[in-house]
Amino acid sequence: MFEAVAFYLFAFLTISMFYIAVTTSQALYAISSLAAGMIFISAFFFILGADFLGAIQIVVYSGAVMALYAFGMMFFDTTRDVKEKHGNKVIVIGLSIISAVLIVLIVGAPIVGSNIEALYPITEGAGNTQEVGMVLFTKYLVPFEVAAVMLLVAMISGIVLAGKKMDLSLTLMNEQEILKMREEDKTKKVLS
Amino acid sequence: MMEIGLNHYLVLSTILFAIGLVGVMRRKNLLMLFFATEILLNSVNISFAAISHYYGDLTGQMFAFFVIAIAASEVAVGLGLLIVWHKKHNNIDLDSMSTMRG
Numbered sequence: 001m002f003e004a005v006a007f008y009l010f011a012f013l014t015i016s017m018f019y020i021a022v023t024t025s026q027a028l029y030a031i032s033s034l035a036a037g038m039i040f041i042s043a044f045f046f047i048l049g050a051d052f053l054g055a056i057q058i059v060v061y062s063g064a065v066m067a068l069y070a071f072g073m074m075f076f077d078t079t080r081d082v083k084e085k086h087g088n089k090v091i092v093i094g095l096s097i098i099s100a101v102l103i104v105l106i107v108g109a110p111i112v113g114s115n116i117e118a119l120y121p122i123t124e125g126a127g128n129t130q131e132v133g134m135v136l137f138t139k140y141l142v143p144f145e146v147a148a149v150m151l152l153v154a155m156i157s158g159i160v161l162a163g164k165k166m167d168l169s170l171t172l173m174n175e176q177e178i179l180k181m182r183e184e185d186k187t188k189k190v191l192s
Numbered sequence: 193m194m195e196i197g198l199n200h201y202l203v204l205s206t207i208l209f210a211i212g213l214v215g216v217m218r219r220k221n222l223l224m225l226f227f228a229t230e231i232l233l234n235s236v237n238i239s240f241a242a243i244s245h246y247y248g249d250l251t252g253q254m255f256a257f258f259v260i261a262i263a264a265s266e267v268a269v270g271l272g273l274l275i276v277w278h279k280k281h282n283n284i285d286l287d288s289m290s291t292m293r294g
Contacts, residue, residue: 001194003196004194004195004196007196007200011204014204014208015204015207015208015211018208018211018212018231019211021215021227021228021231022211022212022214022215022218022219022227022228022231027221027223027224030224030227031227034227034230034231037231037234038230038234041234041237041238044201044204044238044241044242045238045241048201048241048242048244048245049245050241050244050245050253050256052253053237053241053253053256053257056257056260057237057260060260060263060264061230061234061260061263064264065230065263065264065267068267068268068271069223069226069227069267069271072223072271072274072275073223075274075275075278076223076274076278076284092214092217092218093210093214095213095217096210096211096213096214096217097210099213100206100207100209100210100213101206103206103209103236104202104205104206104209104239107239107243108202131250132250132253132254132257135250135251135254136254136257140254143254143258147258147261147262150261150262150265151261151264151265153265154264154265154266154268154269155265155268157268157269157272158268158269158271158272159272160272161269161272161273161275161276162271162272162275162276164276164279
């Protein structure tokens with residue numbers, strides 16, 4: 001009973017939040033509703049007994065990813081309205097639904113055919129975090145390390161891409177130096 | 193109706209995935225496009241966690257972790273590229289990125 005009420009409540013909230021995030025023309029509304037939707041999704045993980053995944057969802061998405069987007073938005077002019085493509089709405093929505101159903105069929109077909117069996121069954125008497133740790137650091141150790149290297153690569157590429165001219169401080173330069181730097185930027189190609 | 197099964201979660205995941213795909217197809221601003229991809233990844237995570245719960249198998253949760261890691265690194269690299277593009281062209285609309293059009 002409680003599970004059903006929680007499921008329908010959070011399903012409604014998540015769908016409405018993501019609908020707002022997709023359809024609104026203001027970037028600030030989009031990022032706020034997206035952050036709310038991420039937190040509501042973690043509720044499903046808690047309902048499903050995946051406590052560690054729910055905590056990670058809140059920490060990574062609402063903490064790291066949303067903060068990164070908020071910092072990114074400061075670079076862009078997000079106060080103006082976002083332009084939209086005005087194509088055929090029936091085609092867009094129809095194609096989206098068809099491909100979403102296809103994805104679910106691809107994932108769900110082996111399950112419905114009951115060809116699946118638990119490779120790493122949940123052990124009795126251990127909390128979710130403990131189970132996750134046991135499986136992650138034994139069976140999935142190599143993918144874990146590869147993911148760590150991938151995050152390192154992403155961090156370095158983020159620093160290299162966004163951090164150009166970070167050795168220069170605009171607060172310590174005077175007006176002429178800043179103007180001279182801007183002029184040099186215009187003549188030089190940033191990304192070629 | 194009152195018993196929540198695997199199908200409920202799969203249907204919810206389908207709806208969220210469709211919403212994300214609608215966003216990918218109709219958004220022109222690249223930042224909004226990134227929001228839509230986050231929705232796609234999250235909807236898949238829900239179905240992974242649900243399958244993991246209803247089959248008593250932890251593999252689904254593991255894949256959800258790796259999906260989250262990939263999403264985080266995608267955001268870092270993507271925003272870096274967006275900032276570089278914005279410095280050069282002063283906008284982040286998809287229509288301005290037509291140098292590879294055939």
